[in-house]
Amino acid sequence: MSSQGESVDSGQPGAGAGGHSAATLYEAAGLECACRPGLRPSWAGARIAGLAYPVAGIGGDNLALHHAVAHAPAGHVLVADLQGAAHGYWGEILTVAAQQRGLLGLVIDGGVRDIAELAALGFPVFASSVTVLGTGKEHQGRLGQPIALRGVRVSTGDLIVADVDGVVVLPAAEAAAIIRRADRRLQHEKQIITGLRAGRTTVQLYGLPDRDTQVDAEQAW
Amino acid sequence: MSSQGESVDSGQPGAGAGGHSAATLYEAAGLECACRPGLRPSWAGARIAGLAYPVAGIGGDNLALHHAVAHAPAGHVLVADLQGAAHGYWGEILTVAAQQRGLLGLVIDGGVRDIAELAALGFPVFASSVTVLGTGKEHQGRLGQPIALRGVRVSTGDLIVADVDGVVVLPAAEAAAIIRRADRRLQHEKQIITGLRAGRTTVQLYGLPDRDTQVDAEQAW
């Protein structure tokens, strides 16, 4: 649940997702759209919401990322599968290049470096490792074509939202409907919280199964 | 070693443990009371000290936590074994419900979500993973009965202390004596520090074995 509820695009980071958190959008989606855990924000407070531009590279080589920065449409987020290998594929130079081209952030199954500089530049990055280990520049990789990012398919134009809880990918055709459901969900959660503050329990408010205390007392396990 | 030394209950967080850190209490306990590493604070500065209320659940299902929030005695800390499985068992709604019931925090071998909201609400949570991945609500689990939390037995009323160094569990019958020993330990550590600042070494102050420099020079390893 996000503290902001508006679904209008205001030009602020995260506006593209109606201000909703990854967790709220995941719940509203009802899809297996959450990447496996382990993609962590490179600096405290980093957050991404924008249209995905997928990049598939070879572990240990970052030529694909150089080309992706040059080719990706402005306003997009690079979503890169570097085979999870721990190399420093991305740092200050590529960040300046990406900002210059109007890109919004990077989600990468692989490593990054220059963390302090990324924070200073305010460029949000989510990565599976942090390391200075060097990379080659030989493999062109594949740009703009569907990839699987830690278990979730990502195509150009899908909505990708990343925050401290994790990374979710909303299919382009369903993103608008998901955001509307997230808006309604947020209203419902506010009502639940009002009910909790009035002294009711989540068991009551969600109509969860009552506890069978006899089972609790008797069962072996 | 904690910077606070008083063992009086002042109503402040951590007061129940005399203000002592997990590390100092572990040393004073002389017991295998430290949970295996990997339970991390969900936000910077989170700290828990209070009486445990154990919850055993099935990986991927959070019904037991909903019932635990409704049943646990006020002033207690939920200590939950969700089999270490990485699902988002706990978030903003359960936090509001727990605060409403006067619960002090959550330690969970499993995943949590809504990290930013937990920090904003000031509810301390220690978890083994962070993820939005969804949960079922079918298994009642077991409430208030002993569990093993990452290698350490936890019963209702045991004193659980969690900080950035880790999580320790003090058996109810021994907690008061351990806190008294921690008080004395803290005094002793202050004397050691005074000795260090006067130019002595830890080898001298603790009476550690002297270094056999001949061995050092000759041994193959």
Place this chain on the structure above:
Amino acid sequence: MSSQGESVDSGQPGAGAGGHSAATLYEAAGLECACRPGLRPSWAGARIAGLAYPVAGIGGDNLALHHAVAHAPAGHVLVADLQGAAHGYWGEILTVAAQQRGLLGLVIDGGVRDIAELAALGFPVFASSVTVLGTGKEHQGRLGQPIALRGVRVSTGDLIVADVDGVVVLPAAEAAAIIRRADRRLQHEKQIITGLRAGRTTVQLYGLPDRDTQVDAEQAW
């Protein structure tokens, strides 16, 4: 790339490495001098740059560290191989002792505790785990002799630099030349950034292989 460029020793932390980041020095070195990932700063902003004093210990025993603090030359950084085992080898007491002796920091393949106190004391520590788990004091270990730290050889007097990106070890005989190359590298990176801000791409500025768009469209993978 570091935001500071001067290579003069100013007596500030990090001065010994000309103010350069671990990442920049790694690039300038052209050596396999980066430790495998997983040595993390114990508190936000911790940074180390200084001459290494190697310590080899037995997993679960910290006697070697007590002797190392007593024997290491002032102005050095302890670089300790505790076999990667997760025990709390180092805490507040050893930190006060180390500061008293003029030591600059600790890099350890093993665990540490008293994280909050280390931050308060401003003593930089990089470790592979955080835990209160206790240690014996029986094994003298080996002091001042070469070790391998997560894949990289470290000898007394090597320059060790640790920051949020990782830990690098520069051989003593080559450190000065590496720092000079890092200075030049920094100048070159400033030119690259100027070029990027003028609208050029990293592909152009680094002369990277152009993208073969035909291959991109046709290749199966």
